[in-house]
Amino acid sequence: MAIYNLRGIVFRAVDYGETSKILTVFTREEGIISVMARGVKNPKSKKQNLVSVFTEANFELTKLKDFYYIKDGEIIKDNLHLRNNIIKIYITQIFFDIIERTMFKNEKNEIIYDLLIKSIHYLNLSNKYITILNMFLIKIISILGYKPVLFNCVACRKKKFKEIFFSESRGGILCEDHQNHDCIRLDFLEYEYLCSILVQIYEKIDIIDNKVDEKKFLKILINFIRYNTEISVPNSYKTLSKLIGIS
């Protein structure tokens, strides 16, 4: 039987029968797959950590029809740092939920995989949690093909503005002459923030000015993603909203 060596991160682990689990794993090579982990609930099983949610590992799998079976694996990162902070747990869950809702099963996307792993890595290194979440959201929606137009007015293409507005439905920035009833006014600091989270890499997160109301942007970005992909709002986002006080 063919062996598949896939690098992946466990999104979900659901009990199956007395001793097994069915995992949802996002892999770099094959996208989101279902994996049967037989016997892992057995206390003697050495694979228990391998099949925990948030674990990133090199999985050794066999495949029968559309299902993969765990043969073995080696943990790359257990991401235990996430478990000691409830905000980090929900932010990571939002990463997972957005990916699961916007990608098809078995749809490979290495760029999104690498973005996810990097986002989780920076949740450990930095305490700018909402900045990281906003960066993830604007980057993933751009990768998915809905990059917001930020450097000129969507309507007239001019690059100098007296006032700046963001429009979900027009997919970017509108100037003072083309604003309409359903766009959101941004001041210049906010505009700069929006541009920064789009173009900056996580390595430069410290130069992003997060004195603006970042929750306002979290809401804008979630609505922007919903508008373009027509996904439903994940419960993880609803819970985080309550935790951090977004109405």
Ligand SMILES: [Zn+2]
């Ligand atoms: Zn304009």
